[in-house]
Amino acid sequence: MTAIFKRELKSYLTSMVGYLFIFFVLVLTGIYFSAYQLSGGYSKFETTLSALTFVFLIGVPILSMRVLAEERKQKTDQLLLTAPVSVWDIVFGKYLALVAVFAIPVVIMCVYPLIMSKFGTISYDSAYTGILGFFLLGCANLAIGVFMSALTESQVIAAVLTFVFLFAFYMMNGISSFFSQTSMSTAVAFGLLIVAIAIIIYTMIKNVLISVVIGAVGEIALVIVYVVKSSIFQGGIQKVLNVFNLSGHYDNFTNGVFDVTGIVYFISVIAICLFLTMQSIQKRRWN
Amino acid sequence: MIEVSNLVKKYGNHTAVDHLSFQIEKGKIYGFLGPNGAGKSTTMNMITGYIASTEGKVMIDGHDILEEPEAAKKCIGYLPEMPPLYFDMTVLEYMKFAADLKKIPRNQKDKQIKEVMDMVKITDMKDRLIKNLSKGYRQRVGLAQAILGYPEVIILDEPTGGLDPKQIIEIRDLIKGLKQKHTVILSSHILSEVRAVCDYVLIISHGKLVASDTPDNLERLAAGSNSLLMKIKGEKDTIRKALETIEGVTGVEMSYDSDEKLWKTKLSIQENVDIREKVFYAMAKANCPIYEMQVKRVSLEDVFLELTEGEKKSAGKPESSQWKPVEDRSSEEEKTQEEKNGEPEKASDEKEGDQS
Numbered sequence: 001m002t003a004i005f006k007r008e009l010k011s012y013l014t015s016m017v018g019y020l021f022i023f024f025v026l027v028l029t030g031i032y033f034s035a036y037q038l039s040g041g042y043s044k045f046e047t048t049l050s051a052l053t054f055v056f057l058i059g060v061p062i063l064s065m066r067v068l069a070e071e072r073k074q075k076t077d078q079l080l081l082t083a084p085v086s087v088w089d090i091v092f093g094k095y096l097a098l099v100a101v102f103a104i105p106v107v108i109m110c111v112y113p114l115i116m117s118k119f120g121t122i123s124y125d126s127a128y129t130g131i132l133g134f135f136l137l138g139c140a141n142l143a144i145g146v147f148m149s150a151l152t153e154s155q156v157i158a159a160v161l162t163f164v165f166l167f168a169f170y171m172m173n174g175i176s177s178f179f180s181q182t183s184m185s186t187a188v189a190f191g192l193l194i195v196a197i198a199i200i201i202y203t204m205i206k207n208v209l210i211s212v213v214i215g216a217v218g219e220i221a222l223v224i225v226y227v228v229k230s231s232i233f234q235g236g237i238q239k240v241l242n243v244f245n246l247s248g249h250y251d252n253f254t255n256g257v258f259d260v261t262g263i264v265y266f267i268s269v270i271a272i273c274l275f276l277t278m279q280s281i282q283k284r285r286w287n
Numbered sequence: 288m289i290e291v292s293n294l295v296k297k298y299g300n301h302t303a304v305d306h307l308s309f310q311i312e313k314g315k316i317y318g319f320l321g322p323n324g325a326g327k328s329t330t331m332n333m334i335t336g337y338i339a340s341t342e343g344k345v346m347i348d349g350h351d352i353l354e355e356p357e358a359a360k361k362c363i364g365y366l367p368e369m370p371p372l373y374f375d376m377t378v379l380e381y382m383k384f385a386a387d388l389k390k391i392p393r394n395q396k397d398k399q400i401k402e403v404m405d406m407v408k409i410t411d412m413k414d415r416l417i418k419n420l421s422k423g424y425r426q427r428v429g430l431a432q433a434i435l436g437y438p439e440v441i442i443l444d445e446p447t448g449g450l451d452p453k454q455i456i457e458i459r460d461l462i463k464g465l466k467q468k469h470t471v472i473l474s475s476h477i478l479s480e481v482r483a484v485c486d487y488v489l490i491i492s493h494g495k496l497v498a499s500d501t502p503d504n505l506e507r508l509a510a511g512s513n514s515l516l517m518k519i520k521g522e523k524d525t526i527r528k529a530l531e532t533i534e535g536v537t538g539v540e541m542s543y544d545s546d547e548k549l550w551k552t553k554l555s556i557q558e559n560v561d562i563r564e565k566v567f568y569a570m571a572k573a574n575c576p577i578y579e580m581q582v583k584r585v586s587l588e589d590v591f592l593e594l595t596e597g598e599k600k601s602a603g604k605p606e607s608s609q610w611k612p613v614e615d616r617s618s619e620e621e622k623t624q625e626e627k628n629g630e631p632e633k634a635s636d637e638k639e640g641d642q643s
């Protein structure tokens with residue numbers, strides 16, 4: 001793992017991509033810092049941080065797009081997968097290298113609250129809690145980027161996929177408010193979801209009967225639950241979508257709350273994405 | 288050392304490797320021989336654990352490649368068809384990375400890297416970026432990576448692909464030298480290479496093993512007997528009768544060449560018997576002048592062509608993948624020999640090219 005981590009980190013820091021990412025994050029931080037803190041006179045560094053989330057929409061796809069896609073394209077994955085290292089070592093080593101690159105601007109960011117303290121009193125606690133949240137959000141986004149990069153051998157497709165998903169998650173507050181909260185609409189949405197799952201199963205196993213049976217059983221169960229106790233569907237769409245609401249969990253941190261569930265949430269997102277990455281690499285070997 | 292049993296790889300409906308079984312013993316050089324798309328690379332990718340098999344098992348030094356991948360992979364060095372190189376690294380950086388991947392102890396690392404780089408002669412290039420290397424040198428760097436760590440088995444997929452003749456000879460000598468400490472498996476389309484380098488040949492066609500033996504044995508078995516190709520003027524029956532009476536002749540095949548108005552004749556003869564003189568006198572007695580006479584020994588190339596073509600004809604027919612004794616397959620052999628007999632000159636040309 002350390003071999004892969006070192007190689008990867010070195011390759012980011014000897015090519016444009018790593019510096020581009022670091023530069024991009026720092027420039028935007030600087031712009032917001034001077035706008036909010038220096039000119040605006042806000043005393044909270046968190047205001048800058050909460051405005052900064054969109055840097056990931058562009059920064060993360062650029063940084064993570066090549067991480068696995070390029071290996072596959074150049075067939076260098078043959079070296080890694082036939083060496084005595086596990087797939088987990090490969091995925092985790094690569095992921096840690098991305099985190100290390102991202103940690104560079106975050107460490108530099110830690111200096112800002114110190115600068116601000118020269119001009120007045122600030123709460124270090126909430127400022128560094130905010131930075132921790134920013135770091136966790138970035139790490140979760142990078143994990144999503146790694147997973148997308150494992151799905152394709154084209155860097156461009158990986159970047160676009162990452163952007164689309166990150167954008168959807170970024171907009172999740174807005175998206176979930178589109179849906180009505182009534183139990184009726186939730187039930188309909190779940191009904192459609194079951195149909196979609198049945199279709200996906202059909203494309204995987206190519207068996208009409210089994211897919212139809214699975215779909216029908218799901219729909220019947222849904223109807224029974226709805227008839228018996230419709231209230232549990234209340235606001236169900238929002239609950240489900242909230243799972244994907246990364247920036248929502250981030251907001252707690254920028255409000256100065258040291259949110260343990262938020263930390264658990266981000267670590268879970270990272271773990272799930274890296275697990276899916278491993279699975280997609282394994283699956284390709286078996287196909 | 289390596290035990291492959293009933294290996295199958297399916298891509299959708301297409302079976303790339305079809306119930307392949309063989310064993311690899313220590314200290315020998317094995318050659319995978321087969322036409323394009325035969326499944327050589329696919330087999331090697333399964334042995335090295337790059338892809339998983341659909342069915343079957345690969346055991347390396349007692350370790351199942353899918354169940355104990357790390358222990359099994361430790362015993363293998365692999366040079367894939369396309370050398371897996373990072374273009375943004377220098378040769379030395381790449382070698383260090385490969386050494387770390389293979390978990391070579393720190394105190395041996397530099398020494399081993401130096402030895403291996405000297406062995407494949409890339410020491411002069413050590414500070415060059417890999418993307419600036421020529422194809423031949425990239426191949427060498429890939430080879431160095433496979434040898435690094437001195438694994439017990441070294442698997443090389445077309446190690447001389449794309450090299451110039453001088454480099455081919457160098458690399459072949461290098462591979463031969465590896466035999467002392469390692470078991471080597473290589474794949475190739477070049478028969479002379481397999482002939483020159485390998486102790487044992489596995490011929491693969493359409494994912495099946497059609498023959499496996501030493502190059503010498505393969506040639507001997509396929510030949511069964513050597514043959515004599517001739518062009519003779521005269522009546523068919525006279526010629527045939529005269530030839531059949533000669534001691535040592537086991538078969539006569541004739542076809543008419545209407546351009547030259549000569550009978551193209553092929554005599555099958557017992558091994559280690561030279562009957563050219565007898566044939567000359569027999570024909571002289573029968574008043575049939577010989578225009579051309581040529582001794583033809585079956586080369587590995589003939590074996591290869593025959594086996595891989597024969598496979599196509601009998602595709603779909605379930606068949607034992609082992610080498611069949613000559614008697615069983617004489618009919619099939621004769622058929623292909625007859626076809627080849629149509630152009631004896633071409634066949635012999637190829638044979639000579641093979642030997643040189």
Ligand SMILES: Nc1ncnc2c1ncn2[C@@H]1O[C@H](COP(=O)(O)OP(=O)(O)OP(=O)(O)O)[C@@H](O)[C@H]1O
Pocket residue numbers: 298301302303321322323324325326327328329330368476
């Ligand atoms: N990833 C893949 N998906 C689908 N089919 C594949 C894949 N890889 C290989 N094949 C098919 O499997 C068969 C065997 O391929 P393989 O590369 O093993 O042949 P080979 O013997 O190495 O040929 P060559 O001498 O050209 O290198 C071919 O018919 C090929 O088209």
Ligand SMILES: [Mg+2]
Pocket residue numbers: 327328329368444
């Ligand atoms: Mg191949």
